[in-house]
Amino acid sequence: MYSFEIETPTSLADALSALGQDEAQALGGGQTLIPSLKARLASPAVLVSLAKIDEIKGITAGDGTVTIGGGTTHAAVAAGVAGSYPALAALAGNIGDPAVRNRGTIGGSLANNDPAACYPAAVLASGATIVTNTREIAADDYFQGMFTTALEEGEIVTAVTFPIPEKAAYLKFEQPASRFALVGVFVAKYPDGVRVAVTGASESGVFRWTEAEAALSADFSVAALDGLSLPAEGMMGDLHGSGAYRAHLVAVMTKRAVTAAG
Numbered sequence: 001m002y003s004f005e006i007e008t009p010t011s012l013a014d015a016l017s018a019l020g021q022d023e024a025q026a027l028g029g030g031q032t033l034i035p036s037l038k039a040r041l042a043s044p045a046v047l048v049s050l051a052k053i054d055e056i057k058g059i060t061a062g063d064g065t066v067t068i069g070g071g072t073t074h075a076a077v078a079a080g081v082a083g084s085y086p087a088l089a090a091l092a093g094n095i096g097d098p099a100v101r102n103r104g105t106i107g108g109s110l111a112n113n114d115p116a117a118c119y120p121a122a123v124l125a126s127g128a129t130i131v132t133n134t135r136e137i138a139a140d141d142y143f144q145g146m147f148t149t150a151l152e153e154g155e156i157v158t159a160v161t162f163p164i165p166e167k168a169a170y171l172k173f174e175q176p177a178s179r180f181a182l183v184g185v186f187v188a189k190y191p192d193g194v195r196v197a198v199t200g201a202s203e204s205g206v207f208r209w210t211e212a213e214a215a216l217s218a219d220f221s222v223a224a225l226d227g228l229s230l231p232a233e234g235m236m237g238d239l240h241g242s243g244a245y246r247a248h249l250v251a252v253m254t255k256r257a258v259t260a261a262g
Contacts, residue, residue, distance in 0.1 A: 006047045012055055012158065016133060018048040019154045026050055026156060028071070028108025056107065056158045064164050070107025070131075070157035077106055087168035087261070088126075091118050091186070094172075096179050107157035113206075115146045115236070116180040116199060120206035122170060123160060125186035125197035131159040146205045165190050167220070169260035171253045172200070175240055182240055183249040185209075187257040193217040196254060201246040203236050212254055222255045 006027075009015040019026060023045035050056065056071040059080035066084045068077055078093035078101065095101055095118055109119045110130060123130070123139045130137045132155045142150050151157070165188040172184030181200035188195050194216040196209045215224040230250050235243030 004044055004047055006049060008049045008052050010052045010054075012053055012133060012156070015048055015050060015053060015156065016154065018046065019156075021046050024048055026111070028105040028111065050105075050107075050156070056156070061164075065161050066164060067131075067159050067161045068106055069159050070110075071105050072107075074101040074104050074106070074109075085162060085164055085168070087165075087170050087186070087188070088122050088162065091122050091170040094118075094179070106160060110142075110160065111149065111151060111157055113143060113147055113149050114180070115202070115205045116175075116182070116184075117206075118170070118172065118181060118184055118199060121181075121184050121186040121197040121199040122162075123197075124206055124208060125168070125188045125195045126162045126165065127188075127190075127195060128163070129161045130157055131161065132156060133158055140208075143206050146203065148205070163190065167261040169257045169262075171257040171260060173249050173253055183246055183253050185250065185253040185257045187216070187254065187261055189216070189220055189261065194220060196257075198250050198254075201230075201235050201250055203234055209250065209254065216258065220258065220261075222258050225251065225255055225258065 007018045009018055025044035025047055027047045027049045050071050053071055057069040060067050061084040066081055074092045074095045078089050082089040106119055109117050120143055128139045130142050137150050144150060168188040170186040172181040175182050183201045184199040186197045194213050196212045197206055198209055199206045211228055230247045232244035232247045235246045237243040
């Protein structure tokens with residue numbers, strides 16, 4: 001691991017000031033960045049920890065939405081939205097292991113945008129809004145490819161606002177060691193239609209399966225998905241599964257998610 005300085009501001013303003021330094025990088029829960037430092041894949045001169053900034057933590061619900069602070073841990077999300085958004089709570093409660101869930105944050109996960117992470121599927125399927133220190137970004141505009149987002153240098157995810165759906169479910173086929181998704185599918189039904197987001201499958205990162213959305217918007221049933229499939233081209237292939245395998249899993253997990261959503 002490279003040597004670096006670490007700062008622990010207690011306000012968003014101080015964090016933004018610290019991030020203005022040369023080679024400074026924000027540190028959320030550290031569940032991705034710290035392993036990257038150990039592997040010498042990242043070498044910031046200054047780490048700016050967001051862990052003590054209370055103003056970007058917490059959960060509020062009302063008017064058909066739930067807003068989650070960017071510094072809120074997975075464990076807190078799992079407990080805090082169980083009553084308002086059960087599908088999101090179940091997703092958060094099944095990320096990694098207890099140590100990861102009590103350190104990792106929703107903002108950190110979304111800023112990193114790992115192609116096999118769970119939260120991006122929930123955000124995209126929900127049509128959520130990512131709030132930063134400078135603006136609001138629609139989910140459809142936020143995710144721009146593997147490990148790539150619309151965030152600019154020094155921009156911090158301060159909150160995420162989710163419209164609460166009529167029905168929703170998230171099902172993932174796990175890689176058993178990491179508990180990342182080989183394929184994860186989040187299905188959310190709203191009055192104006194259904195959104196389906198897939199993580200873990202594509203070389204381009206999280207994406208919406210528009211053909212499934214159209215079919216389910218017309219008929220929210222497993223039968224509506226019969227005959228639908230995705231091509232293997234563009235899907236990730238590795239020692240855990242080929243592109244064709246992942247394409248097949250997308251269809252399977254989408255049907256399971258619809259069944260779970262009821």
